[in-house]
Amino acid sequence: MEEVEQNQIVGGGGPARVPVRWTGGDVAVYAVKLERSDLLQLPVHPDACTEETFEQWCAERVANGARLAVDLFSGGGGLSLGLTDAGWTVAASVDHNKFALQTHRANFPGLALDVDLGDPKKRAALIRRLKRVDIDLIAGGPPCQPFSRAGRSKIRSLVDAGVRDEFDERKELWRAYVDVVLKVKPRAVLMENVPDMALGDDFHVVRRIVDMLEDVGYRTNLRLVDAWQYGVPQHRKRLILLARLDSDTFTWPSPGKAVTVRDAIADLPDLGLTTGGRELSYSPTGEVSDFAKVMRRGTNEETVWDHMTRPVRDDDREIFASMTSKTLYAHIDPSLRRYTAETFDDKYKRLDWDELSRSITAHIAKDGYWYIHPSENRTLTVREAARIQTFPDDFRFAGSRSHAFQQIGNAVPPMLGKAAAIALSPVPVIDKARQNRWRVLANHLAAWAEERRDGNYWCVLPGEQLTPPVAAVVAMLDPSPVELAAYTPGLREVASKRRVTKQAVDLIEQAAVRRVAAAAVTRLRQLQNDRRLWLHPQDMPEVLALPPGKTVLLKLLAGDDVLLTSQPVIRVSSRVLNTSSERANSLTDGRVDLSRLVGGDAKAPLRMAALRLVGQLHCHKQAPMCEGCPLARQCATARDSEFSDRLF
Missing domain, CATH: 3.90.120.10 (DNA Methylase, subunit A, domain 2)
Incomplete structure (x- = not known):
């Protein structure tokens, strides 16, 4: 085997073929000169400040009418540039990459800080510094690493046992971002991230962030945005969360034509x-x-x-x-x-x-x-x-x-950052008495579900009576609301014994009329004496051979925080919020809609199941029955219906 060295050159010049090392006679290694570029060193921006002069620098600019912004996880400054073009002055940026920090220091005035936001002591020092000046907006793209629902269950068990802390601050950096926001409490907040992270976790982290912000008075706006609509010449979907204290209005610029x-x-x-x-x-x-x-x-x-x-x-x-x-x-x-x-x-x-x-x-x-x-x-x-x-x-x-x-x-593409920032521009008059529409709607939906959980719908709305074995049987049968009464005796038997007994299967078989129900009865009959199965909910989907949709339904009914993206559910959220997700993008935009209605608190599973029930009882594809729907007053379709006079 012949061995030769590859030359290294620095600077310009085109590619050149060089001798190669042959392995086995028919596969060649990389056959081009290795060309490394120089390291570009950039000077600090002439209008930069130091840690010692930061407060004075900020005060002078606020006195001259500037609105100050902070960019956390700033990278080289794409979002900072968008904020600047939208009218803010970036007073401080934070990152932990030396080349990104040098880029930011060169292109922007203010203070670029090397801070590991996962370190509580360093984060606390940053918060103290920011609280001493007038920060109008905090922006950033914190890593929102999704974690599986199985992982959440494991973590919760370790927390309950005292083995580990509730969260790892160095990994769950979104918590660090929210911590800075809640303690500095700027007028406006802009958070950007990759949608796949949210979609992979059923928007669990994003819904939690929304709840944390709304708990302290922020109004929020969550949307998936395709960057090309705002002048960026590429297909690039981003998840944008906006929050503000001064208004519940978020006026985005009108989308423009595509740039090729x-x-x-x-x-x-x-x-x-x-x-x-x-x-x-x-x-x-x-x-x-x-x-x-x-x-x-x-x-x-x-x-x-x-x-x-x-x-x-x-x-x-x-x-x-x-x-x-x-x-x-x-x-x-x-x-x-x-x-x-x-x-x-x-x-x-x-x-x-x-x-x-x-x-x-x-x-x-x-x-x-x-x-x-x-x-x-x-x-x-x-x-x-x-x-x-x-x-x-x-x-x-x-x-x-x-x-x-x-x-x-x-x-973050600067033009996308600019469009999002414009939606956070200050308003001349602050309406302090305004209600949070999302909180009102979420509370009403949860109250409606709790009332019906006390009646015939107890087995399709998460609660103490809806144990995992009941959830598994309901997921297998998938009964319509009108069938629930017939199945109730058998399901009550499952609930009382906390497993599937022969008597329960007999009662369910008497009520079964559809072919799918008959198949479920046959499977339940085979497992009715398997006491171990009904004590281990995590094994039920596999043992019962549930398809993905019914597996998600089982988890939801058992109280897990999941988003159920069936067509009836997407139809409800799309009609209430007056979006197009019912007709397209149900797995992306549809989940954004659902996340707004479901929320991220302990009642999220109850609201999710309630939306499913609303879809079955009221929000039919044709001729929706808006009268009696708990969401009718918020729904554009209901306002246009024949019941509108009675509803409003």
Whole structure:
């Protein structure tokens, strides 16, 4: 086996083929010169302050009419830039990454602090500092790591046993974020995060945060936002939580038309076979888009910064040349592939000039295969990625090329941050007597459910009588409201014995009329003497062979905090909130709607089950029966119904 060294070079220059190490005669290692960019060191902003001058610096700006903001988990400053463009002065930012902090210190005035917010002592010192000045808004994107419901049960048992604390402050950083907010108590709050984190945990963390904010008087606004609607040239959904003390009105800017990849980067210089550089000549030959003109604000007219990318292997360049924006990895000549097409079906993606870009994420710091230039056979440059994230051309990123890509990919697009911040602009008159609509609605829904839990609906609304064995039987039978009375004797027997007995199965069999019920009876008959099963609720879904939907229903009825996304439930929330989630996006936007109605307190499972019952009793797809519905007064559909005179 022949062994040779790969050369290392620093600076510009194009890719070059070098000898390779052969392993087994048919697989080659990476065959391109390893090119490392320089480390860009940035100077501190001329209007920065120090920890010693921070209070005076803030006081002077407030005296001149500034509204001060704080950006926690700030990264390089995407959200800070959005706040600045919306009219705030970022007085302080907090992060724990040295290159992101250097980037922030260079691009913004104020104070950029290296603070581990998971450390209670350091967080307390930050809170003391912020309470001494007039902070109007706290923003940030705390990591909201989802944790499984099984994990929550395990943690709760350890907490109850005194083995561990209720939460790990270093991992559950959203708690640190909320702690700062609640103790500083600014007028407005802006929180941004990736929707997958919330969706993976049934919005449990987000609902808890909303409750904590509303408990101290904030009014909240929660929505999934696609960034392209606010000028960001990419598909990028983000979860935005807004809160304010001065109003319950959140007026977002009107969505605009899509900005394409061509609009975003077509004016930047072609690189040919080079990898670009830190400083290149800027002399566009065609028409410059309105978007590009905004990106060039305050920039030297003849220079573009950081227009540099990674070198490309010769075989990759050959692959890129054969691709269009529709080409999948499986379409590539098999002789040129280095990865399994079944596993890496979207390993390579060429962007389309006339479409939105795919989301720029931190993955771009590892490789750029997801972001192949629309016409050149290379991946995106730092400046192109920054443009697609809506960072202007005078915004520089400290560190190496990879550090810059990471900061860009992790950032909140500034234009999205600006749109969210505008929805928090101060109002001239504060209505201190206003009621919290969500609290009123949630309390009414819970009270309605508690009344019906005392009657025939006890077995479909979580409570003391609805034990896990009853929940399992109900999930298997899935009875309609009119069938509950017939099943009640058998279900009462299960509740009293806390397991399925022969007598219970006999009673249930007498009431069963549907085929699905007959199948459930057969399965229950097989398990009626299995005492161990009914003592271990966690085993029930598997032993009873429940499909996913019925498994979630069992957990809900047993009192677990889950979101049930059946069509009737989504229909109720969509109609009450007057959104389009009934018709589309039920698993994303629909869950946002549900989270507003369900809440995050101890009664969340009861409200969730109540919404299911409302869907069965009242909110039919055709001809809804609005009279008697507990949500009718809040529902746009009910206001338009034939019962509206009686309802209102």
